[in-house]
Amino acid sequence: MKLNDISTSVPKKDHKGKVSGQLPYISDVKVENMVYGVLYRSPIAYGKISTIQLPNLPAGYEVVGSEQIPGPNYVKIIKEDQPIFASEWVNYIGEPILMLVGKELNTLYRLLNEVKIEFEEHQAIYTLEDAIYRKSESGVTMASYEFGESLEIISAIEHGAHQIIEEEYDTGYQEHVYLEPQGMLALYKDDEIIVQGSMQCLYYIKNALLSALACGEDEVRVIQSATGGGFGGKEEYPSMMACHVAVAARAVKKSVMLVYDRSEDMVVTTKRHPAKINYRTSLDKDGNILSMCVDLFLDAGANEGLSSVVLQRALLNSAGVYKIPHFHAKGFVLKTNTVPNGAFRGFGAPQSFAGIESHIGHLSKQAKIDPLEYKRKYLVKQGDPTITKGNFRDPVLMEEMIEDLLYSSDYKKKKEDFQRFNQQNQRYKKGMGTSLFLHGCGFTGSGERDHIKATVKLVKTKNDHVSLKISNSDMGQGILTTLCKIVAKELDISYEQVFYPDPDTKEVPDSGPTVASRTTMIVGKLLERAARKLKTQWLSGVEQEVEEHYIHREMIPWNEKTFTGDAYPAYSWGVNFVEVEVDTLTGNVRLEKVYANYEVGKVIDERIMKGQIDGGLAQGLAYGYLEKMTSKQGKIQQKSISDYGPPTSLDVVPIDSKVFDNPYTDGPYGAKGAGELTLIGGAPAVQSAIENALQTSFQQIPITPEVIINSLWTKEGEEG
């Protein structure tokens, strides 16, 4: 198939394997000489291991722990604070201490029950509130940043202001609920350990293994197997599992499989960071913003992981899509003795956008202006500075996108209709809400240039088939298809002639992790350039190979110390309108209509983009009102999908979406990032719709029926 317009959809490369059910996932794999691993996990939140008593192990059953680790006992991510197997201190319920390996899972579970470990318990920090209160104690603050207008100037402005509004906003956990739980297999060979599994970042895992096994480059190899969803949950977490199976395989000289069941996955793997955000905004007498201070706290859980980077993105988005005069922000990553939090689609931005959209919405009520109208007064335009003194240098289409939705949703009339409906209906109340948002594409600052340094390779065979040699994972988002399309189109050959074999670190250079909405824009651009190069050298019937390396766009240099400069090379944009109906007797919220406009440069495949929109929005909307996860005394309470409650097909309504073209020169065919953007607007739009329906304000997400009933009930109580 020759591709005319790059956006036209083609059959996905993995379509047949997936719809026929033939594609094997890691838990389907069985190899010779394979044993299973099960983990003994800490039953307490914080304390010291005093004694370990192991059961009598039958022949063929062995125990693996920190002593079997050839290298240092930590999972190489950023800080050295996450043990592979806890050996002295435990910091959260569920932290791995030992692994039992052997042939039969049944026997392993029985043995697991017979392991006896005694602890000396210490006082744990269970909540973010507690951590904020104790943030000056040693070890509690793991990272912090501060930037923006000087506090003296802000203080002077506040002094002369008509009014100062302070708001506290809380966001909850979010669980990824990828269809395929985490799983990893280490294949044992005399001279090599091959780790295979469900993952987003091959080289993160490889680097973690090089450290844990203290071995040479060619003694470990990482291969991605079919991955059933990631959403960030398979960004850093699999590195720990890879260390577990690889260390065990080395120790017992057998292949070791470790697969979580759903409840284990829900209870011990990383989640979206709960956050608390404080806003302090000074207003003039007409309700115009004079200054704004934001303090943001992230609950990291028991170790730092990627939390400092998540905090950076949260702070960089703390002013939303607005040009706020005299803006100041400060943020902290705080330790609690709870399950570690980590990467999740949006990476800190969903918390910030939920908060700022909520706050600006509430300010509009002060000013007695329609929220959308108020937001538009502050909307950034091309050429405006960012909050870090960078620049929005590309065209911004937000005004067109908003106008389009005002028209297609019939916003004004709908709002009036809803008001009438609400006056007549005692039980049900309808409301309409909006959100405006952006997403910075790629790594923050100069991360791509200084840390990632992506390389891609194209290899052509004698029969003119071209293979992509990159380290990026298709986890369902569709890059198997989109990246092949880019290469086929550039080479002007048929799409079927281009292949993207399962990435294997022995075969592929490091093109970076599959995160941060970078794959299409950054890796896609490198592939486009590589294809162009191959085309100029093309010799039919001859084996050929080309390589390309990352080139940095000229920008205002990013300075992580002062938090100044261009934080991202480019931004993608979005506008969501949401209509809801709230049952005031039960607090249940029903979505009635969802409209979404996006600008992602250029769409590489329409159907794949629609998949990102529908999936991202379902996940983002649910973050605002449906999905609820709580931790009590360090224990996650929702251990099953039905208790946690991600949306079913009966909860999501058809999503009316449109994507605007705005080609970006440094992206392939003009494409920018799209994967995370689509999630970000959901929660704030649903919040403002619920507020509109009930004519009230909320200071948290998710706005569950419990929260709604509580607010309706207290209001009545006050009146009475």
Next chain:
Amino acid sequence: MAEKVTAYRFDRIDETLSQLNREDCAIIAGGTDVMVLHKSRRGVPPKFSKPIVFIDHLSELKQVYQTDKDLHIGACCTYTELLEHPLIPTPIKSAIKTIAAPAIRNRGTVGGNICNASPAGDMLPLLYVYNAKVLLRSVNGDRFVAISDFIQGPRRIQRLHNEIVTEIILPSVLEEGTHVIFEKVGNRNADAIAKVSFAGFMRINKERIEDIRFAFGAVGPTMIRSREIEKKLVGKTLPLADAEIDTIVAEFDKIIRPIDDQRSTAVYRKTVALNLLRYFLSLKQ
């Protein structure tokens, strides 16, 4: 190696009953509760301490028929079969549509829902307000038990080990002139376990309440129904005065004692249960 399980699947009900009389067995109808209850961790088959007997294929247990104004529902009718059956009252069908999702509804049975006796069983509130009777059969013959006597607590039922529930009988359900509603409150629109549920039943004759019944689910160890409170409303004319409604709500306020759990809070459950009651009582007929 997986442990061996003995399983029986007789062609006829009398053979099944004889076996049950000889040996204590675990009955499996649709299996949608049993399999979850006996689930092991990943990669290990479910564990049963007793032999299994399958009953879901027995045609005697799959009939739906009418005698006078009474409706008889075979215990092993699946939800999907009931949804498609013309005799099944609309409120029951709408309750079924809130249960699980189509795949589970193709297996799950009404008999299983009753015998599982979960505080959140979604068939139960309606069966309580319909004054349903459970028909049990053993080698010794048949006996009828009122549903509210049959269910004694969470997973506790009045069944002897040699008995099978064969039918659920809804007395006088096919009479005209009753107003019946069911409301389920879950955390989402499918595959959700009720946080609160409510069934209301009212028969009116010329603005006067002839009969009125309420049942609340998921707010106590089993369905909450009070004939005493119901009696206070019989003979009253509609619409009820606010004070009359307040009295009834206050009485239920005293007897509804829900709990906090991972799915919701006690305060929420109680508030919503009473809201739904008040709403039902305020409806203009």
